[in-house]
Structures are given as C-alpha cells and as structure tokens.
Amino acid sequence: MSTAFMGMPGFPRAARAAVNDAQLRSNLRTATRTIREKRDAAVSELDDWQDLRAAGQAIKNRTLRHLDLYLERLESAVQAAGGRVHWASDAAEANRLVTRLVRDTGESEVVKVKSMTTQEIELNEALGQAGITAYETDLAELIVQLSEDRPSHILVPAIHRNRAEIRDILASHMAEWGTPAPEGLTDDPRALAEAARRHLRDRFLTTNVAVSGANFAVADTGTMVVLESEGNGRMCLTLPRTLISVVGIEKVVPSWSDLEVFLQLLPRSSTGERMNPYTSTWTGVAPGDGPEEFHLVLLDNGRTNALSDTVGRQALRCIRCSACLNVCPVYERTGGHAYGSVYPGPIGAILTPQLRGTTAEPEASLPYASSLCGACYEVCPVSIDIPDVLVRLREQVVSQPGHRSEKAAMRAAGWVLGGHRRLGLAQAAATAARSVVPRRLPPPASAWTDSRDLPSVPGRTFREWWRDRAEGKESGA
Numbered sequence: 001m002s003t004a005f006m007g008m009p010g011f012p013r014a015a016r017a018a019v020n021d022a023q024l025r026s027n028l029r030t031a032t033r034t035i036r037e038k039r040d041a042a043v044s045e046l047d048d049w050q051d052l053r054a055a056g057q058a059i060k061n062r063t064l065r066h067l068d069l070y071l072e073r074l075e076s077a078v079q080a081a082g083g084r085v086h087w088a089s090d091a092a093e094a095n096r097l098v099t100r101l102v103r104d105t106g107e108s109e110v111v112k113v114k115s116m117t118t119q120e121i122e123l124n125e126a127l128g129q130a131g132i133t134a135y136e137t138d139l140a141e142l143i144v145q146l147s148e149d150r151p152s153h154i155l156v157p158a159i160h161r162n163r164a165e166i167r168d169i170l171a172s173h174m175a176e177w178g179t180p181a182p183e184g185l186t187d188d189p190r191a192l193a194e195a196a197r198r199h200l201r202d203r204f205l206t207t208n209v210a211v212s213g214a215n216f217a218v219a220d221t222g223t224m225v226v227l228e229s230e231g232n233g234r235m236c237l238t239l240p241r242t243l244i245s246v247v248g249i250e251k252v253v254p255s256w257s258d259l260e261v262f263l264q265l266l267p268r269s270s271t272g273e274r275m276n277p278y279t280s281t282w283t284g285v286a287p288g289d290g291p292e293e294f295h296l297v298l299l300d301n302g303r304t305n306a307l308s309d310t311v312g313r314q315a316l317r318c319i320r321c322s323a324c325l326n327v328c329p330v331y332e333r334t335g336g337h338a339y340g341s342v343y344p345g346p347i348g349a350i351l352t353p354q355l356r357g358t359t360a361e362p363e364a365s366l367p368y369a370s371s372l373c374g375a376c377y378e379v380c381p382v383s384i385d386i387p388d389v390l391v392r393l394r395e396q397v398v399s400q401p402g403h404r405s406e407k408a409a410m411r412a413a414g415w416v417l418g419g420h421r422r423l424g425l426a427q428a429a430a431t432a433a434r435s436v437v438p439r440r441l442p443p444p445a446s447a448w449t450d451s452r453d454l455p456s457v458p459g460r461t462f463r464e465w466w467r468d469r470a471e472g473k474e475s476g477a
C-alpha cells in the first residue's frame with residue numbers, strides 16, 4: 001500500500017476526523033449521489049442484469065478454482081506474442097523487477113496509466129528511491145499527485161475534492177511537474193480538463209517508458225485490457241517504446257467470450273455508462289505499431305492467501321467498479337482515507353485485511369467499518385457477499401490474542417444461554433435491577449456505549465409476556 005497510508009490509525013480514529021469535516025462530507029455526498037443515480041439508470045435498462053451478474057460470478061469462480069491453469073495459459077500466450085512475463089510474490093519483488101526493467105532502458109522517467117496495483121505495492125516511492133520519476137496521467141491521479149494527497153476512491157481518487165479545490169491545486173502545482181496551468185484558470189470543468197490535457201500532452205510525447213495496470217488479462221490470447229474515460233491511458237499504451245504492465249493474478253479471464261460479460265458489467269456499475277469511452281487492448285508486441293518491448297509483471301502479494309480461505313476468496317472476484325463504495329453509508333460519511341489503504345469502502349474492508357493480515361490495528365479495525373446493511377452486496381456486479389466476508393473476518397480478529405473482555409463477556413453469555421433455568425434467573429435479575437441499570441457502561445465497554453444507546457431493560461420478560469398472553473391477560477397484538 002502507498003507509504004502515504006503508513007502509520008495510519010485504526011478506522012474509528014481516522015474516521016472521527018473525517019466525519020467532522022463538513023466540506024469533505026458535502027463533496028462526498030454530492031459525488032456519490034450523482035454516480036449512484038447514473039448507475040441505477042444504466043442498470044435498469046437491462047432486463048438480463050441479474051443473469052449477467054450470475055454469469056460474471058460463475059466465470060470468476062471457475063477462473064479462481066483453476067487459477068494455476070489460466071495463469072500458465074496466459075504466460076504462454078504473452079510469450080508467443082513477443083512479450084515477457086515476470087512473476088512477483090510480493091511488493092518488494094515487483095518493485096525490484098520494475099525498477100530493473102526501467103533502468104535497463106536507460107530512462108529515468110515513466111508515465112503511468114491509472115493502476116491501483118502499483119499503488120498497492122508503492123511503486124512510485126520505490127522508483128523515486130531509485131532516481132526514477134513516475135508521472136501520473138489519469139486526471140484524478142494527477143490531482144492526487146500534485147497535491148501530495150492520497151487516493152480516496154477506486155474510480156475517482158480525488159472524489160473528496162470539489163472543483164474550486166482542483167482549480168487551486170492545478171494552478172499552484174502544475175509548474176513544478178512540467179507545463180504550468182494557463183493564467184486565469186477557472187473552475188469550469190472544460191478549462192480544468194484543457195489545462196490537464198496541455199500539461200500531459202508534453203509528457204506523453206517525451207517519455208519512452210510507460211507503466212500500466214490492466215482491468216483484465218485474457219488467457220487464451222495473452223491480451224491486456226484497460227477501460228478508461230479520458231484517453232490518457234491509450235496515449236500511455238501506444239506512444240512509449242517500452243510498456244510494463246503490473247497486474248494482480250486475479251485479473252485473468254479465460255477467453256474473449258468471458259470478457260464480453262465484464263465489458264457489460266463494469267461500465268454500468270462504475271460510471272453508469274453503457275460502455276467505456278476508451279477500451280484499449282494490447283497483445284505482446286507488433287513491429288511498427290505501439291511499444292517495441294512489453295513486460296507483464298504478475299503479482300501475488302497476498303492473493304493466494306485470500307484464495308485459500310473458502311469464504312474470503314470471493315473478494316478476488318472484484319472488478320474494481322466502485323459501486324459498493326458509492327452506496328455505502330459508512331463510506332459516504334468518512335471518505336476513503338479513513339480506510340488506510342488504496343482499497344477503501346466495503347471492498348477495502350474485506351480485501352485489505354486479507355492481503356495484509358489482521359494482526360495490526362488498521363487492518364483489524366476494517367471488518368468493523370460497516371453497518372452490515374447489505375447495500376454493497378445488492379449492487380456488486382459479481383455478487384460478492386461482502387457482509388458475509390466481514391463477519392468471517394470479525395470472527396478471525398476476535399479469535400486472535402487480545403480481546404480479553406470481549407471473550408470473557410461471550411463466555412459468560414454462552415454459559416447463561418446454555419440452560420433455560422440460568423437464562424430465566426438472569427432475566428429476572430435484570431428486570432429487578434432495571435431501575436439502576438446505567439445508560440452508559442464503564443470502561444472498557446464504554447467504547448461501545450459512547451456511540452450507541454444502551455437499550456432499556458423491559459418491565460417483563462418475553463416468557464412472562466407469553467404466559468400472560470396464553471392466560472388471556474394479554475391481547476397478543
């Protein structure tokens with residue numbers, strides 16, 4: 001994950017600052033509501049949306065079940081098309097590989113097309129330490145880079161910024177990175193896009209190495225696929241002499257007919273469009289056309305660990321559409337930074353702990369960053385049951401060393417609930433003491449009642465109510 005996220009506190013503390021930021025909440029509310037409405041309209045146009053979701057789910061499940069087979073098929077196809085394949089078990093290995101590949105070209109600058117995988121492995125920082133400058137070319141990524149900020153959304157990394165803030169960032173910082181913003185830049189979206197276009201055009205025409213991610217990798221033909229809206233990605237993929245694609249091993253799909261399903265699911269779920277403005281595909285190298293050298297770095301970095309968990313592995317079906325972020329009531333109020341990872345929102349809450357483990361505080365807190373309302377599951381185009389995985393991860397977190405008071409409380413509750421006499425006595429005791437039950441619990445349970453009302457103890461138990469009803473003393477309504 002990006003070093004920008006290192007040292008982040010756990011979710012509750014990070015979220016507290018975000019929910020107190022009225023400007024941030026307003027920016028997020030406006031943006032997520034707009035994308036949500038567009039997505040709903042685009043999805044409702046298709047009568048077979050649920051069938052498409054089921055097909056997407058089935059294809060991903062089959063691919064993950066036979067991942068070794070499809071990855072080897074992909075490797076053979078890339079090599080047959082003139083590309084080279086490199087395997088990276090973790091972030092350090094991937095960074096070493098990419099740094100060496102760039103150094104071998106003799107260049108010290110690279111352009112990048114939006115790639116969450118390279119943010120996950122902190123590639124920009126690793127390249128920087130080797131004296132290589134990475135230039136982000138996606139507009140939102142550019143805004144994040146210019147302002148030394150962190151991405152806060154899968155699809156729109158600068159979603160937490162409004163137009164006026166973006167204007168200020170471009171006007172103040174573009175000159176440090178190349179072509180400056182024009183004098184008198186306004187916050188009109190067209191003016192902002194034009195300023196970015198002029199800035200990036202120079203960069204594309206002078207940089208010989210590109211680093212990309214890929215939305216999908218087709219095993220049958222060794223083809224990489226990128227979907228994007230601005231065309232900057234296509235410039236990165238066609239102009240430089242060397243192209244290095246860093247791709248997570250879960251991005252493989254067996255064939256082009258499988259890809260067809262995702263080319264329908266992804267744009268409608270992410271941007272609410274029928275198809276993406278730019279869908280670029282590249283297969284190895286072709287003399288006289290596009291890059292002369294193509295390298296594919298296939299990254300594990302915790303993915304095979306996730307694959308070994310029969311419940312959690314469904315997170316690897318994710319196609320990074322961001323629909324789950326846009327409907328999540330927790331994300332809408334906290335934004336992405338509080339999740340402490342390049343993968344925020346509901347998918348981040350299940351993916352990050354699986355990739356990085358749950359022993360450290362930020363990761364251990366993420367499975368709790370949800371109300372379990374299920375809205376994320378409803379919109380997910382590949383039907384990932386995010387609440388189910390969250391519960392599974394919570395179970396994993398509480399079974400680790402620590403959580404002494406929680407475990408003691410659960411043991412006591414198990415003993416009481418284990419016998420009907422004990423339960424009856426406990427209920428009677430609680431009813432008798434109801435007038436002295438405090439509204440807030442003492443530490444360490446106070447953390448729970450700080451943000452919730454402790455329910456009042458009813459005047460009689462359910463059993464008493466049932467008995468009264470049976471004896472005709474109660475209407476039963």
Ligand code: SF4
Binds near residue numbers: 323380384
């Ligand atoms: S979990 Fe589902 S809804 Fe969320 S980003 Fe991934 S594919 Fe999209």
